[in-house]
Amino acid sequence: xxxxxxxYRRSIAxxxxxxxxxxxxxxxxLVTVVQLxxxxxxxxKEFYNEIQTLPATFGKGISDSVWTYNQELLQxxxxxxxxxxxxxxxxxxxxxxxxxxxxxAVFNEQNQxxxxxxxxxxxxxxxxxxxxxxxxxxEFPISYQGPAFDQNIPLGTVTLYSNDQLVFERLKYGFIxxxxxxxxxxxxxxxxxxxxxxxxxxxxxxxxxFKIHQQDTQSPKTIDLAINWTDKNELIxxxxxxxxxxxxxxxxxxxxxxxxxxxxxxxxxxxHDLQLAKEKAEHLAYKDPLTHLYNRRAFFEYGQKxxxxxxxxSASLSLIMIDIDFFKKLNDxxxxxxxxxxxxxxxxxxxxxxxxxxxxxxxGGEEFAVFLPNTDEENAITIAETLRVLISQITLPxxxxxxxxTASLGxxxxxxxxxxxxxxxxxxxxxxxxxxxxGRNRVTAYSMIVETTQ
Numbered sequence: 340x341x342x343x344x345x346x347y348r349r350s351i352a353x354x355x356x357x358x359x360x361x362x363x364x365x366x367x368x369l370v371t372v373v374q375l376x377x378x379x380x381x382x383x384k385e386f387y388n389e390i391q392t393l394p395a396t397f398g399k400g401i402s403d404s405v406w407t408y409n410q411e412l413l414q415x416x417x418x419x420x421x422x423x424x425x426x427x428x429x430x431x432x433x434x435x436x437x438x439x440x441x442x443x444a445v446f447n448e449q450n451q452x453x454x455x456x457x458x459x460x461x462x463x464x465x466x467x468x469x470x471x472x473x474x475x476x477x478e479f480p481i482s483y484q485g486p487a488f489d490q491n492i493p494l495g496t497v498t499l500y501s502n503d504q505l506v507f508e509r510l511k512y513g514f515i516x517x518x519x520x521x522x523x524x525x526x527x528x529x530x531x532x533x534x535x536x537x538x539x540x541x542x543x544x545x546x547x548x549f550k551i552h553q554q555d556t557q558s559p560k561t562i563d564l565a566i567n568w569t570d571k572n573e574l575i576x577x578x579x580x581x582x583x584x585x586x587x588x589x590x591x592x593x594x595x596x597x598x599x600x601x602x603x604x605x606x607x608x609x610x611h612d613l614q615l616a617k618e619k620a621e622h623l624a625y626k627d628p629l630t631h632l633y634n635r636r637a638f639f640e641y642g643q644k645x646x647x648x649x650x651x652x653s654a655s656l657s658l659i660m661i662d663i664d665f666f667k668k669l670n671d672x673x674x675x676x677x678x679x680x681x682x683x684x685x686x687x688x689x690x691x692x693x694x695x696x697x698x699x700x701x702x703g704g705e706e707f708a709v710f711l712p713n714t715d716e717e718n719a720i721t722i723a724e725t726l727r728v729l730i731s732q733i734t735l736p737x738x739x740x741x742x743x744x745t746a747s748l749g750x751x752x753x754x755x756x757x758x759x760x761x762x763x764x765x766x767x768x769x770x771x772x773x774x775x776x777x778g779r780n781r782v783t784a785y786s787m788i789v790e791t792t793q
Contacts, residue, residue, distance in 0.1 A: 359532055367525055371518065375510075378517070386425055386501055386509075387501075398479065398481060401413065401431065402494055403483075405431070417431065418442065421443050424505065425505060426499055427474070427500055428443030429500065430446075430500070431481075432497075433495035434493060442456070446474060446498075469504060469507060470502055470507055473502050475503075478499075481496065629683065630682055632686050632700055638702065638708065643759065643760050645710055645712055646757075646759070646760065654712070655713060655714060656711070656712055656713075656714070657716055658719075658750070658753065658764070659711065659719060660706070660708045660750075660768060660771045661689075661708070661726070662746060662748075662771055663685060663745075665744070666681070669681060681733075681735060682705065684735065688733060692725065693711075693722075715752055716752035719750045719752065720784055723750050723782040730745065731746075731780065745779060747779045747781060747783075749770030751767045769785060773788050
Protein backbone atom coordinates (compact mmCIF):
# COMPACT_ATOMS: atom_id res chain seq x y z
CA UNK A 340 0.00 0.00 0.00
CA UNK A 341 2.83 2.39 0.89
CA UNK A 342 4.64 1.59 -2.38
CA UNK A 343 1.47 2.34 -4.38
CA UNK A 344 1.06 5.63 -2.53
CA UNK A 345 4.69 6.57 -3.23
CA UNK A 346 4.23 5.64 -6.90
CA TYR A 347 1.16 7.89 -7.07
CA ARG A 348 3.03 10.79 -5.48
CA ARG A 349 5.84 10.47 -8.03
CA SER A 350 3.63 9.92 -11.11
CA ILE A 351 2.32 12.98 -12.94
CA ALA A 352 0.34 10.65 -15.21
CA UNK A 353 -1.61 9.30 -12.25
CA UNK A 354 -2.18 12.81 -10.91
CA UNK A 355 -3.58 13.99 -14.23
CA UNK A 356 -5.58 10.80 -14.61
CA UNK A 357 -7.20 11.15 -11.20
CA UNK A 358 -8.04 14.82 -11.82
CA UNK A 359 -9.61 14.02 -15.22
CA UNK A 360 -11.29 10.91 -13.88
CA UNK A 361 -12.65 12.79 -10.88
CA UNK A 362 -14.17 15.54 -13.03
CA UNK A 363 -15.55 13.03 -15.51
CA UNK A 364 -16.94 10.89 -12.70
CA UNK A 365 -18.80 13.86 -11.20
CA UNK A 366 -20.21 14.78 -14.62
CA UNK A 367 -21.13 11.14 -15.32
CA UNK A 368 -22.88 10.84 -11.95
CA LEU A 369 -24.80 14.06 -12.57
CA VAL A 370 -25.82 13.00 -16.09
CA THR A 371 -26.77 9.52 -14.87
CA VAL A 372 -28.87 10.96 -12.05
CA VAL A 373 -30.65 13.29 -14.47
CA GLN A 374 -31.18 10.43 -16.91
CA LEU A 375 -32.52 8.16 -14.19
CA UNK A 376 -34.85 10.89 -12.97
CA UNK A 377 -36.20 11.50 -16.47
CA UNK A 378 -36.75 7.77 -16.90
CA UNK A 379 -38.56 7.67 -13.59
CA UNK A 380 -40.68 10.69 -14.46
CA UNK A 381 -41.64 9.30 -17.90
CA UNK A 382 -42.46 5.89 -16.47
CA UNK A 383 -44.60 7.44 -13.77
CA LYS A 384 -46.52 9.38 -16.42
CA GLU A 385 -47.03 6.14 -18.36
CA PHE A 386 -48.37 4.52 -15.19
CA TYR A 387 -50.75 7.41 -14.67
CA ASN A 388 -51.93 7.26 -18.29
CA GLU A 389 -52.55 3.50 -18.01
CA ILE A 390 -54.51 4.01 -14.79
CA GLN A 391 -56.65 6.66 -16.50
CA THR A 392 -57.76 4.06 -19.08
CA LEU A 393 -59.15 1.74 -16.40
CA PRO A 394 -62.42 3.66 -15.80
CA ALA A 395 -63.46 2.99 -19.40
CA THR A 396 -62.97 -0.74 -18.83
CA PHE A 397 -64.26 -1.24 -15.29
CA GLY A 398 -66.38 1.86 -14.64
CA LYS A 399 -69.67 0.40 -16.02
CA GLY A 400 -69.36 -2.80 -13.97
CA ILE A 401 -68.58 -0.86 -10.78
CA SER A 402 -71.53 1.49 -11.36
CA ASP A 403 -73.98 -1.41 -11.95
CA SER A 404 -72.80 -3.30 -8.85
CA VAL A 405 -73.15 -0.17 -6.69
CA TRP A 406 -76.58 0.64 -8.16
CA THR A 407 -77.85 -2.88 -7.50
CA TYR A 408 -76.08 -3.16 -4.15
CA ASN A 409 -74.35 -6.31 -5.40
CA GLN A 410 -71.52 -6.62 -2.89
CA GLU A 411 -70.11 -9.85 -4.36
CA LEU A 412 -69.99 -8.44 -7.88
CA LEU A 413 -68.29 -5.26 -6.68
CA GLN A 414 -65.74 -7.24 -4.69
CA UNK A 415 -65.03 -9.47 -7.69
CA UNK A 416 -64.53 -6.52 -10.03
CA UNK A 417 -62.27 -4.70 -7.58
CA UNK A 418 -60.23 -7.85 -6.94
CA UNK A 419 -59.67 -8.20 -10.68
CA UNK A 420 -58.54 -4.60 -10.90
CA UNK A 421 -56.30 -4.99 -7.83
CA UNK A 422 -54.48 -7.85 -9.54
CA UNK A 423 -53.36 -5.52 -12.32
CA UNK A 424 -49.56 -4.80 -12.07
CA UNK A 425 -50.17 -1.06 -12.05
CA UNK A 426 -52.39 -0.84 -8.92
CA UNK A 427 -51.69 -1.28 -5.22
CA UNK A 428 -55.10 -0.19 -3.86
CA UNK A 429 -58.68 0.75 -4.72
CA UNK A 430 -61.20 2.74 -2.69
CA UNK A 431 -64.93 2.98 -3.54
CA UNK A 432 -66.98 5.64 -1.77
CA UNK A 433 -70.74 5.57 -2.45
CA UNK A 434 -72.93 8.53 -1.73
CA UNK A 435 -75.05 6.58 0.72
CA UNK A 436 -71.95 4.88 2.27
CA UNK A 437 -73.64 1.46 1.82
CA UNK A 438 -71.30 0.20 -0.89
CA UNK A 439 -68.01 1.62 0.45
CA UNK A 440 -65.16 -0.78 -0.13
CA UNK A 441 -61.38 -0.67 0.24
CA UNK A 442 -58.75 -3.11 -0.93
CA UNK A 443 -54.91 -2.88 -0.78
CA ALA A 444 -53.07 0.34 0.15
CA VAL A 445 -55.21 3.49 0.31
CA PHE A 446 -55.14 6.95 1.91
CA ASN A 447 -57.41 7.70 4.85
CA GLU A 448 -58.89 11.11 5.57
CA GLN A 449 -55.61 12.24 7.19
CA ASN A 450 -53.65 11.19 4.07
CA GLN A 451 -52.06 8.31 5.95
CA UNK A 452 -51.58 4.94 4.27
CA UNK A 453 -53.90 2.13 5.41
CA UNK A 454 -53.99 -1.50 4.27
CA UNK A 455 -57.03 -3.71 3.60
CA UNK A 456 -57.33 -7.36 2.58
CA UNK A 457 -59.40 -8.79 -0.32
CA UNK A 458 -62.55 -8.74 1.85
CA UNK A 459 -62.14 -5.08 2.68
CA UNK A 460 -60.99 -5.68 6.24
CA UNK A 461 -58.12 -3.63 7.79
CA UNK A 462 -54.83 -5.56 7.86
CA UNK A 463 -51.12 -5.10 8.61
CA UNK A 464 -48.82 -3.35 6.20
CA UNK A 465 -48.46 -5.59 3.17
CA UNK A 466 -46.05 -3.52 1.07
CA UNK A 467 -42.41 -2.99 2.01
CA UNK A 468 -39.38 -1.63 0.25
CA UNK A 469 -38.32 1.59 -1.44
CA UNK A 470 -41.31 3.70 -2.50
CA UNK A 471 -43.95 1.36 -1.03
CA UNK A 472 -45.60 4.17 0.92
CA UNK A 473 -45.16 6.82 -1.80
CA UNK A 474 -48.71 6.51 -3.22
CA UNK A 475 -50.17 8.48 -6.07
CA UNK A 476 -53.85 8.27 -7.13
CA UNK A 477 -56.44 8.80 -9.84
CA GLU A 478 -60.02 9.50 -8.86
CA PHE A 479 -63.08 9.22 -11.14
CA PRO A 480 -66.84 9.44 -10.48
CA ILE A 481 -69.34 6.63 -10.99
CA SER A 482 -72.95 7.12 -12.04
CA TYR A 483 -75.90 5.07 -13.25
CA GLN A 484 -77.32 5.41 -16.79
CA GLY A 485 -80.73 3.81 -17.20
CA PRO A 486 -83.58 4.03 -19.72
CA ALA A 487 -85.89 5.21 -17.00
CA PHE A 488 -83.79 8.28 -16.22
CA ASP A 489 -83.14 11.28 -18.34
CA GLN A 490 -79.89 12.15 -16.56
CA ASN A 491 -77.00 10.19 -15.04
CA ILE A 492 -77.45 9.50 -11.37
CA PRO A 493 -74.26 10.07 -9.32
CA LEU A 494 -73.37 7.05 -7.21
CA GLY A 495 -69.97 8.05 -5.72
CA THR A 496 -66.30 7.99 -6.59
CA VAL A 497 -63.60 5.40 -7.20
CA THR A 498 -59.97 6.13 -6.31
CA LEU A 499 -57.20 4.05 -7.86
CA TYR A 500 -53.80 3.94 -6.10
CA SER A 501 -50.37 3.12 -7.37
CA ASN A 502 -46.90 3.75 -5.81
CA ASP A 503 -43.30 4.48 -6.71
CA GLN A 504 -42.29 0.90 -5.92
CA LEU A 505 -44.20 -0.36 -8.98
CA VAL A 506 -42.59 2.39 -11.03
CA PHE A 507 -39.16 1.32 -9.78
CA GLU A 508 -39.94 -2.31 -10.61
CA ARG A 509 -40.70 -1.42 -14.19
CA LEU A 510 -37.62 0.81 -14.34
CA LYS A 511 -35.27 -1.68 -12.68
CA TYR A 512 -33.98 -3.25 -15.87
CA GLY A 513 -33.53 0.15 -17.52
CA PHE A 514 -31.81 1.48 -14.41
CA ILE A 515 -29.36 -1.42 -14.45
CA UNK A 516 -28.57 -0.86 -18.13
CA UNK A 517 -27.96 2.84 -17.54
CA UNK A 518 -25.66 2.19 -14.55
CA UNK A 519 -23.72 -0.59 -16.30
CA UNK A 520 -23.33 1.60 -19.37
CA UNK A 521 -22.04 4.49 -17.27
CA UNK A 522 -19.58 2.27 -15.38
CA UNK A 523 -18.24 0.67 -18.56
CA UNK A 524 -17.78 4.05 -20.27
CA UNK A 525 -16.09 5.49 -17.19
CA UNK A 526 -13.53 2.70 -16.87
CA UNK A 527 -12.88 2.54 -20.62
CA UNK A 528 -12.24 6.27 -20.64
CA UNK A 529 -10.01 5.88 -17.57
CA UNK A 530 -7.95 3.18 -19.31
CA UNK A 531 -7.64 5.11 -22.58
CA UNK A 532 -6.62 8.34 -20.86
CA UNK A 533 -4.12 6.53 -18.61
CA UNK A 534 -2.60 4.66 -21.58
CA UNK A 535 -1.96 7.78 -23.64
CA UNK A 536 -0.91 10.02 -20.74
CA UNK A 537 1.49 7.37 -19.52
CA UNK A 538 2.85 6.71 -23.01
CA UNK A 539 3.36 10.29 -24.13
CA UNK A 540 3.97 12.00 -20.79
CA UNK A 541 4.50 9.58 -17.90
CA UNK A 542 7.20 7.36 -19.47
CA UNK A 543 9.28 10.25 -20.92
CA UNK A 544 9.13 12.09 -17.58
CA UNK A 545 10.07 8.90 -15.74
CA UNK A 546 13.01 8.37 -18.10
CA UNK A 547 13.99 12.03 -17.69
CA UNK A 548 13.85 11.72 -13.89
CA PHE A 549 15.84 8.46 -13.90
CA LYS A 550 18.59 9.94 -16.04
CA ILE A 551 18.77 13.01 -13.80
CA HIS A 552 19.15 10.78 -10.71
CA GLN A 553 21.93 8.85 -12.50
CA GLN A 554 23.88 12.04 -13.10
CA ASP A 555 27.25 12.51 -11.46
CA THR A 556 26.78 15.65 -9.37
CA GLN A 557 30.46 16.46 -9.68
CA SER A 558 30.46 16.21 -13.48
CA PRO A 559 26.90 16.18 -14.93
CA LYS A 560 26.42 15.47 -18.63
CA THR A 561 23.74 16.30 -21.18
CA ILE A 562 20.99 13.70 -21.63
CA ASP A 563 18.71 12.49 -24.42
CA LEU A 564 15.12 11.16 -24.28
CA ALA A 565 13.36 8.45 -26.31
CA ILE A 566 10.19 10.42 -27.12
CA ASN A 567 7.47 8.89 -29.32
CA TRP A 568 7.14 11.94 -31.56
CA THR A 569 9.69 14.30 -33.02
CA ASP A 570 7.76 17.58 -32.95
CA LYS A 571 9.06 20.42 -30.81
CA ASN A 572 6.96 19.69 -27.74
CA GLU A 573 7.23 20.77 -24.10
CA LEU A 574 9.29 17.73 -23.06
CA ILE A 575 11.89 18.34 -25.75
CA UNK A 576 12.04 22.01 -24.74
CA UNK A 577 12.46 20.93 -21.11
CA UNK A 578 15.24 18.50 -22.07
CA UNK A 579 17.06 21.14 -24.16
CA UNK A 580 16.74 23.67 -21.32
CA UNK A 581 18.15 21.12 -18.88
CA UNK A 582 21.11 20.37 -21.17
CA UNK A 583 21.83 24.08 -21.55
CA UNK A 584 21.72 24.42 -17.78
CA UNK A 585 24.14 21.47 -17.40
CA UNK A 586 26.61 23.06 -19.82
CA UNK A 587 26.38 26.32 -17.93
CA UNK A 588 26.80 24.51 -14.59
CA UNK A 589 29.91 22.67 -15.83
CA UNK A 590 31.42 25.94 -16.98
CA UNK A 591 30.74 27.59 -13.62
CA UNK A 592 32.07 24.53 -11.77
CA UNK A 593 35.38 24.80 -13.57
CA UNK A 594 35.57 28.46 -12.66
CA UNK A 595 34.55 27.70 -9.08
CA UNK A 596 37.16 24.94 -8.84
CA UNK A 597 39.90 27.37 -9.74
CA UNK A 598 38.51 29.95 -7.34
CA UNK A 599 38.18 27.35 -4.56
CA UNK A 600 41.80 26.34 -4.93
CA UNK A 601 42.83 29.96 -4.39
CA UNK A 602 40.44 30.28 -1.46
CA UNK A 603 41.70 27.03 0.11
CA UNK A 604 45.19 28.40 0.28
CA UNK A 605 43.97 31.62 1.87
CA UNK A 606 41.69 29.72 4.27
CA UNK A 607 44.52 27.42 5.38
CA UNK A 608 46.68 30.42 6.13
CA UNK A 609 43.85 32.23 7.90
CA UNK A 610 42.88 29.09 9.85
CA HIS A 611 46.42 28.69 11.11
CA ASP A 612 46.43 32.30 12.27
CA LEU A 613 43.02 31.88 13.94
CA GLN A 614 44.15 28.71 15.69
CA LEU A 615 47.16 30.47 17.10
CA ALA A 616 44.98 33.39 18.20
CA LYS A 617 42.48 30.97 19.77
CA GLU A 618 45.20 29.14 21.68
CA LYS A 619 46.59 32.45 22.84
CA ALA A 620 43.14 33.66 23.92
CA GLU A 621 42.42 30.42 25.78
CA HIS A 622 45.78 30.65 27.47
CA LEU A 623 45.08 34.22 28.57
CA ALA A 624 41.58 33.34 29.72
CA TYR A 625 42.47 30.27 31.79
CA LYS A 626 46.21 30.44 32.56
CA ASP A 627 48.19 32.67 34.85
CA PRO A 628 50.61 34.56 32.57
CA LEU A 629 53.55 34.21 34.98
CA THR A 630 53.33 30.64 36.28
CA HIS A 631 51.23 29.15 33.43
CA LEU A 632 49.05 27.49 36.06
CA TYR A 633 45.25 27.78 36.04
CA ASN A 634 44.11 31.23 37.11
CA ARG A 635 41.45 31.74 39.79
CA ARG A 636 38.55 31.67 37.29
CA ALA A 637 39.67 28.42 35.66
CA PHE A 638 40.48 26.82 39.00
CA PHE A 639 36.98 27.52 40.31
CA GLU A 640 35.31 26.32 37.07
CA TYR A 641 37.23 23.04 36.76
CA GLY A 642 37.20 22.52 40.49
CA GLN A 643 33.40 22.71 40.71
CA LYS A 644 33.05 20.17 37.88
CA UNK A 645 35.44 17.87 39.76
CA UNK A 646 33.42 18.25 42.97
CA UNK A 647 30.18 17.38 41.14
CA UNK A 648 31.73 14.32 39.45
CA UNK A 649 33.17 13.13 42.76
CA UNK A 650 29.76 13.39 44.46
CA UNK A 651 28.07 11.42 41.64
CA UNK A 652 30.58 8.56 41.82
CA SER A 653 31.05 8.64 45.62
CA ALA A 654 34.81 9.04 45.18
CA SER A 655 37.28 10.81 47.42
CA LEU A 656 38.63 14.30 46.75
CA SER A 657 41.15 16.41 48.68
CA LEU A 658 42.48 19.93 48.36
CA ILE A 659 45.84 21.42 49.35
CA MET A 660 46.10 25.16 49.88
CA ILE A 661 49.66 26.55 49.77
CA ASP A 662 51.05 29.93 50.71
CA ILE A 663 54.72 30.95 50.37
CA ASP A 664 56.09 32.10 53.73
CA PHE A 665 57.24 35.71 54.09
CA PHE A 666 56.83 36.31 50.37
CA LYS A 667 56.38 40.07 50.84
CA LYS A 668 59.72 40.30 52.63
CA LEU A 669 61.27 38.28 49.82
CA ASN A 670 59.98 40.81 47.29
CA ASP A 671 60.98 43.81 49.32
CA UNK A 672 64.47 42.53 50.17
CA UNK A 673 65.52 40.90 46.93
CA UNK A 674 63.32 42.74 44.36
CA UNK A 675 60.16 41.80 42.53
CA UNK A 676 62.18 40.14 39.79
CA UNK A 677 63.47 37.54 42.24
CA UNK A 678 59.95 37.24 43.61
CA UNK A 679 58.73 36.35 40.12
CA UNK A 680 61.53 33.77 39.80
CA UNK A 681 60.45 32.29 43.11
CA UNK A 682 56.82 31.98 41.90
CA UNK A 683 57.93 30.35 38.62
CA UNK A 684 60.23 27.87 40.39
CA UNK A 685 57.48 27.14 42.92
CA UNK A 686 54.94 26.47 40.10
CA UNK A 687 57.41 24.22 38.23
CA UNK A 688 57.95 22.20 41.40
CA UNK A 689 54.20 21.64 41.79
CA UNK A 690 53.75 20.73 38.12
CA UNK A 691 56.70 18.30 38.10
CA UNK A 692 55.64 16.42 41.22
CA UNK A 693 51.85 16.18 40.81
CA UNK A 694 49.69 14.10 38.48
CA UNK A 695 48.21 15.34 35.22
CA UNK A 696 44.73 14.74 36.66
CA UNK A 697 45.45 17.14 39.57
CA UNK A 698 44.16 20.70 39.16
CA UNK A 699 46.75 23.32 40.14
CA UNK A 700 45.78 26.97 40.34
CA UNK A 701 47.19 30.31 41.40
CA UNK A 702 44.48 32.03 43.41
CA GLY A 703 46.35 35.29 43.73
CA GLY A 704 49.77 36.63 44.76
CA GLU A 705 51.67 33.84 46.57
CA GLU A 706 48.52 31.79 47.28
CA PHE A 707 48.06 28.48 45.41
CA ALA A 708 45.69 25.51 45.62
CA VAL A 709 45.65 21.94 44.30
CA PHE A 710 42.66 19.59 43.81
CA LEU A 711 43.66 15.92 44.22
CA PRO A 712 40.96 13.62 42.73
CA ASN A 713 40.62 10.06 44.08
CA THR A 714 42.76 11.03 47.10
CA ASP A 715 41.69 10.83 50.73
CA GLU A 716 43.02 13.07 53.52
CA GLU A 717 45.77 10.68 54.64
CA ASN A 718 47.31 10.45 51.17
CA ALA A 719 46.82 14.17 50.63
CA ILE A 720 48.83 14.88 53.81
CA THR A 721 51.63 12.65 52.48
CA ILE A 722 51.64 14.52 49.15
CA ALA A 723 51.58 17.86 50.95
CA GLU A 724 54.60 16.87 53.11
CA THR A 725 56.51 15.85 49.99
CA LEU A 726 55.71 19.17 48.33
CA ARG A 727 56.70 21.09 51.48
CA VAL A 728 60.13 19.44 51.48
CA LEU A 729 60.65 19.97 47.75
CA ILE A 730 59.67 23.65 48.05
CA SER A 731 62.16 24.18 50.87
CA GLN A 732 64.90 22.76 48.60
CA ILE A 733 64.33 25.31 45.82
CA THR A 734 67.42 27.55 45.40
CA LEU A 735 67.52 30.90 43.62
CA PRO A 736 70.90 32.50 42.81
CA UNK A 737 71.15 36.18 43.77
CA UNK A 738 74.39 38.10 43.33
CA UNK A 739 76.87 36.32 45.62
CA UNK A 740 74.26 34.34 47.61
CA UNK A 741 71.61 31.64 47.36
CA UNK A 742 68.00 32.42 48.25
CA UNK A 743 65.64 29.81 49.62
CA UNK A 744 62.07 29.95 50.94
CA THR A 745 59.44 27.74 52.54
CA ALA A 746 55.68 27.33 52.32
CA SER A 747 52.78 26.61 54.66
CA LEU A 748 50.11 24.10 53.60
CA GLY A 749 46.51 23.32 54.61
CA UNK A 750 44.86 20.01 53.68
CA UNK A 751 41.15 19.15 53.64
CA UNK A 752 39.10 16.27 52.26
CA UNK A 753 35.82 17.17 50.53
CA UNK A 754 32.61 16.03 52.21
CA UNK A 755 28.87 16.56 51.76
CA UNK A 756 29.23 19.78 53.77
CA UNK A 757 31.56 21.21 51.11
CA UNK A 758 29.58 21.03 47.85
CA UNK A 759 31.28 24.10 46.35
CA UNK A 760 34.81 25.34 45.72
CA UNK A 761 34.23 28.25 48.11
CA UNK A 762 33.18 25.95 50.96
CA UNK A 763 36.14 23.56 50.63
CA UNK A 764 38.59 26.47 50.20
CA UNK A 765 37.23 28.03 53.38
CA UNK A 766 38.14 24.87 55.35
CA UNK A 767 41.55 24.59 53.67
CA UNK A 768 42.20 28.26 54.46
CA UNK A 769 41.55 27.60 58.15
CA UNK A 770 44.07 24.76 58.08
CA UNK A 771 46.59 27.00 56.26
CA UNK A 772 46.01 29.77 58.80
CA UNK A 773 46.77 27.26 61.55
CA UNK A 774 50.09 26.32 59.86
CA UNK A 775 51.12 29.96 59.53
CA UNK A 776 50.38 30.76 63.17
CA UNK A 777 52.14 27.70 64.47
CA GLY A 778 55.62 28.14 63.03
CA ARG A 779 55.04 28.10 59.23
CA ASN A 780 56.79 25.59 56.91
CA ARG A 781 54.38 22.88 57.99
CA VAL A 782 51.30 20.92 56.89
CA THR A 783 48.02 21.07 58.81
CA ALA A 784 44.92 18.97 58.09
CA TYR A 785 41.52 20.53 58.65
CA SER A 786 40.41 17.43 60.60
CA MET A 787 43.20 18.10 63.14
CA ILE A 788 41.79 21.60 63.80
CA VAL A 789 38.29 20.19 64.28
CA GLU A 790 39.56 17.55 66.73
CA THR A 791 41.56 20.18 68.66
CA THR A 792 38.58 22.51 69.01
CA GLN A 793 36.36 19.64 70.16
